[in-house]
């Protein structure tokens with residue numbers, strides 16, 4: 022019998038059997054536990070699985086169906102392992118805000134590196150519009166221009182006064198969407214606005230740090246209607262890229278990649294000091310935004326210094 026994983030808490034999985042409109046608490050069959058991969062978890066929210074019922078509440082997961090796509094992050098516990106966040110996603114929604122907590126430059130670009138290899142469509146949402154003054158609205162418009170030019174949709178909403186919520190609802194109907202973002206940006210609040218029955222716990226942002234305190238602790242898929250699902254995920258503290266090499270980044274900045282073939286060193290060009298680099302020409306001419314390029318350079322620097330440190334440790 023086929024089921025959809027709605028939630029995983031350690032060794033237990035909540036699996037929905039759509040035909041029965043019923044969930045089963047499920048465990049993994051022994052052979053599935055022995056995974057030889059770098060993943061900390063063999064199954065994620067959004068996975069389709071084959072289950073065998075034990076009774077009307079419990080079942081055993083016998084097999085995992087092939088994934089359409091998935092999102093992984095470096096495991097917070099072991100930096101050499103990857104944590105599977107979710108699978109089979111139609112839309113990744115990145116929630117951010119320009120106020121409470123303050124905006125972290127580069128965060129959007131880092132997030133896009135996790136969706137780009139799998140070609141997952143991304144919707145970037147700026148929440149807490151009710152708190153924005155002229156300055157923030159101007160910044161919002163600039164960022165919207167930058168990201169829409171390269172094909173990501175950008176919206177402004179407020180969970181507080183409902184601004185933009187109806188419009189964003191249209192983007193998610195009929196899809197499986199993943200909601201992601203730093204702690205405290207309002208992921209759970211958005212879910213509550215979209216699906217009042219979800220009744221997600223939200224929390225005050227601690228005053229002194231302005232940082233969220235991680236109210237949501239594991240990913241969970243919430244059913245909006247028979248063909249609309251939303252996955253709430255725990256807040257991201259930092260997106261680290263121990264698993265990546267420089268070239269993974271180079272090839273996943275989509276507007277740069279387009280120009281790579283024209284660089285003298287083609288797809289090996291990192292678009293830094295190489296001669297005849299078409300990406301750098303495009304920045305000069307304004308076809309590529311300097312903002313994106315700066316964030317790109319920062320990520321490359323970080324990966325190179327990390328790799329350097331790793332190599333040193335081995336000898």
Ligand SMILES: Nc1nc2c(ncn2[C@@H]2O[C@H](COP(=O)(O)OP(=O)(O)OP(=O)(O)O)[C@@H](O)[C@H]2O)c(=O)[nH]1
Nearest residue numbers: 149180181205207208209210223224235236237256
């Ligand atoms: N002013 C304002 N506050 C908001 C808005 N949306 C959410 N908040 C507040 O921001 C705080 C954090 O919201 P949550 O929904 O818990 O944030 P989260 O992203 O789920 O946080 P984690 O679960 O820790 O990752 C709460 O106090 C919310 O009431 C908004 O549009 N405007």
Ligand SMILES: [Mg+2]
Nearest residue numbers: 208209236237
């Ligand atoms: Mg939350």
Ligand SMILES: [Zn+2]
Nearest residue numbers: 284290292298
């Ligand atoms: Zn180049």
